[in-house]
Amino acid sequence: MELLVKNGFVYDPLNGVNGEKMDIAVRDGKIVESVNERRARKINASGMAVMPGGVDIHTHIAGSEVNTGRLLRPEDHFRDFESKTSVTRAGVGRSIPSTFTTGYRYARMGYTTIMNPSMPPLEAKHTHEELNDTPMLDKASYPLLGNWWFVLEYLAQGKIKECARHIAWIMSSTKGYAIKIVNPGGLEAWGFGHNVKGLDDQVPYFCTTPREIIRGLCKANKLLNLPHTIHVHANNLGKPGNYTTTLETLKCVEDLATEDKPVIHLTHCQFSAFKGDDWRTLESGAEEIANYMNGHSHATMDMGQVIFTDTTTMTADGPFQYALYGLTGNKWVNHDVETETSGGIVPFRYHRKSYVHAVQWSIGLELALLIKDPWRIFMTTDHPNGGPFTSYPKIIAWLISKKAREASLKRINARARSRSLLPSMDRELSLYEIATVTRAGQARALGLKNKGHLGVGADADIAVYNVNPETTDISRKYRTVRRAFRRAAYTVKGGELVVKDGAILKHVDGHTMWLDVKVSEPARITGDMKRRFKDYWTVEYENYPVNEDHLKGLDPITVKARV
């Protein structure tokens, strides 16, 4: 099957293409040098911006936590639904859409690859079943390892290599993609209702600290040669004054950055960039964090932008979620997973007129604009925590246009506005930079070789947006840009045209990528795990790894570890 996207203004930052008018040729699901123009299906992209399909590095869309979130919010689903058509399945939306609707809504915005960042290893099969039912996208998932008893025990003994080997086992068993760390040590403490307060707090019952966990896993990650860095949700999330914890977290692995590559990804940084002593004196810590990021190159982050809407918070950070319940009195779900992790869900509404929420809104944008290198700060909302992913076009508008920011600033809490750095910031991102923060940068940080770019050999995942860079002043006409990114003119997935003018043409399944990590002595690890299983978990060893029966579209990526 051959396709030719003609005459568009191409933005391909990974290959240095900045708005050049060129054709993109596709054959059999890959980008190729050229195709036979007469035979190929042609897509007329003249007057439009052509980008690689969107890549979302952190979005909660599948697994036990997300599904319990769906259970918790029938009143959300009641008001937002999609009927069955001859091409699409029915579903419901708002902050936690059902799986089919999730896929369709991402595809309509030109997204083609998404990463589900929280997978309790014991429930990995559930995550994969839901990913299988999420159409239109390629996806992967990160197992939660920062509180895993094996990690805590080996790191307490200083056995980094053993730890790394066991991580290789669990990564391949759960078909995961990266090491996810949430509130290291804190989730284990939450098993008895406690938490940790700082990087050097002792984790109860286990002789280790969050600092040791983060450093240990960073070293293990390097030994294993994993394509992405450790993906960290910092301690003390959501607490006023936590920006110091965030800086310490970034600093604690500074010395481990030996090659010229990042070694840590700090996720949804907005929630971890609070200055102040309490909610009344809350301020933005974005400037301090941005200064650090501008002076060091070993870290990447994503925004975790807040949107003024009703949404649902869900993270593996059990104690944080309980605190949110305390603040709001809303319904609260808690789900601790034996040996591994925890989780919590609380519906939440962000109000413009609330001082705290308005400060949070400002922090996300300040981070994106103050950190100079767009290759190291990515656009996310930590869906659905900051807001639904369908609000991405709004954030793009704020990033490219000071006017858009001013329009929103006018309506927020006055005290927050007077404290915000945004009025004094003139920076506006270009389309090239948007392509970086919404696709190219994320793909590079994830180590995805064939995603996020339009070079020959890449997967043919292409998004065409109806905005003409030659005739549109994107800063003034931000509404046009917002509209364009809300409903892609065309989305191509794996070489097939699947969306036109924001409508789904075809339901396609994507692939689930996972790492098949090869270590030097796999059999020994298997024997070791089998022995310990009965003590630690309540499932049989044979039933724990995700078996491939009944899962489709699995796409293993072989990784050769250095251990």
Place this chain on the structure above:
Amino acid sequence: MISLRPLKPFRFPVLAECINPDVFQGKTLNEIETLQVWEGNKQKKLGELFKIDEVKTENQPDNPAITLYGDVSKVRRIGLGMKSGEITLNGDAGMHLGEEMKGGNITVHGNTGGWTGSMMKAGTIEIFGSAGDYLGAPYRGSTEGMHGGRIVVHGNVGTEAGANMKKGIIKIYGSAGQFVGFRMHDGTIYVQGDCEGRAGACMVNGKIVVGGHLESVLPSFTIDGIRPKVKIEENEVAEGPLYVFLGDLVENGNGKLYVSKQKNPHLNSYEKFL
């Protein structure tokens, strides 16, 4: 005035939110007949299910009144979200009658199904028969109770009448099932007849008055006194003497539960705390 009569007895659920004065307004009879409804899993036109006539009345309001004749107990969502106008039903109505109403009046000479007046914001609903469960109560998982308006039921109601109520008044002249005023935040509920147990469970504020027999008072309520009477609304007062209970303590609530002393001798034991 537009009148509707079912053309046949309904067997499958009919979803007819188009039967709404705001929707009918400004439309010709033909246009009204082609409005879409669901009958089971088939889409039909209103005119295929109802005989629709226009009846000239002396004063022609902008917003035509709607009258339904016959058994429409399978027809759901009549008057959903209506902002003004009149609907009169001469027969039983289905579920979700007047759901999320913002104004206008609905009168039912018959019984209604569950979720009547669910999440209502304003307007009045008067039911001469009985209402089902969840009168005025919100949708699953939601705490959006009644935000205003009046509901009057001459017969009985089922469980959870007035659950999550925030404002407004509900008057029930017959009896009520369990959990009247569950999680109430404010507003008034008056049950003239008997009440099954657990009235006012988890209430935070508001007023519930039970004129008949109340099976039991929850252990998380505390007796506050005896009053000779209590005001229901303008021109309506419930005669006592009435026990006044404060609760629900498990929610640090300040709601008031008034219970007729005469009809509830089993509650005499509370008097020793006064």
Place this chain on the structure above:
Amino acid sequence: MCESKFLGYSGHRLLKPLIRKNGTLVEVPFKEALVKAAEVLAEADYPLLYGWSSTSCEATRVGIELAEEVGGVIDNTSTVCHGPSVLGIQDVGISSCTLGQIRHRADLVIYWGSNPWSAHPRHIERYTTLSEGKFERSEWRSYVTKTKAATARKKVESALRQVSPKKKFPIPSTPVERGPCPAILKAGRKLIVIDVRKTRTAEIADYFIQVEPNKDYELLQAFRALIRDQEIETDKVAGVPVEYLEDVSDAMIGCNFGVIFFGLGLTMSKGKSRNVDAALRLARDLNARTKFVIMPMRGHFNVSGADTVFLWQTGYPYAVDFSSGYPRYNPGETSAIDVLLRKESDAALVIGSDPVSNFPRKAAEHLVNNPLIAIDPHMNATSQMADIVFPSAFVGIETSGTAYRMDHVPLPLKKVVEPPRGVLPDEEILRRLLLEVRKVKKRKKAQAEVK
């Protein structure tokens, strides 16, 4: 599970598709049954697809696609079992965990309205009082002592009866434990049972509270008040003296990690979802004082799985109505029994359950009075009354698949033996049915256009 039950699964087995002709069920080729079933479903105006709790998740996925295609109501056995728990969770949320957390950490276990000794025979041994965890030891020694004492008591009573058979010994009506709750004083794991009668589980408990039938809500609210240090004015709540409730609430506050397991005693007694609502709030409120979780004791082996699949595909856990083209959920309106009692459905497909034998009579009657398709490995009451029957393979014995444990942990089901010849797995039957339904609908649409 004993071997005879496992290996004897093949009794009363259905082996061939059946269609009712002239009042009796006769064997027919698969294709004939398939076409007839497809026609029934494609032409129905409000079909009901019920069951799903004893089949694999993979089959349920196809079932949902089928319900969407035919514009019907799809419901699973939560509707008669833990539906009220789901409703409670939707209003309150739930503080919970996987079973391993309980095994490792729980030092206070409360079974409320649930009798695992009979209904979930491995529960206590694997996950609670008699299990070994990282932080808590098993209480099997104290259990053995108690059982020995109970056996000795029974032997004495039996001997006495033999000595003087005519003399009537007063049979103690299930007595309420009088006296303070020893649980707060004991180290190690503690077991409390709250139920309307003294069950087998209650016999091995450290403390038993007998609650008056249908008064669980009052008891729960009393506990909620007590843990907030509020006073209860009455002497007794639900038939239990308040002093004993105060002791139990002290035990709840004083533990390191407590758990309430609840069953149909709460979900099906007066108050239903509000009983569960109160229990969920109690567990939630306790988290301000200590670590506390709560979990429903699910019945059918894969009802959790059915709920889970329904949720991710439709956004709702059960009682999903696709008749207007998108998923709608409102138990009481879209739940199977209510639809049947109001005589609204005009056809039904039943799979992995036996509603004819356990639904209210009027609901079962309506089910049977309309075209009924049954998919089951066994001949049971439902398949006996059906119009079209498909034999299916046993999930977890003859076909593989996924199921979800009561704490939502996914587990693989293995295929151990081949199914009898001609007998297909549920998933396959449903897939073929879906294809055939699409063919029928296409044909009808073409015919309608011609007219």
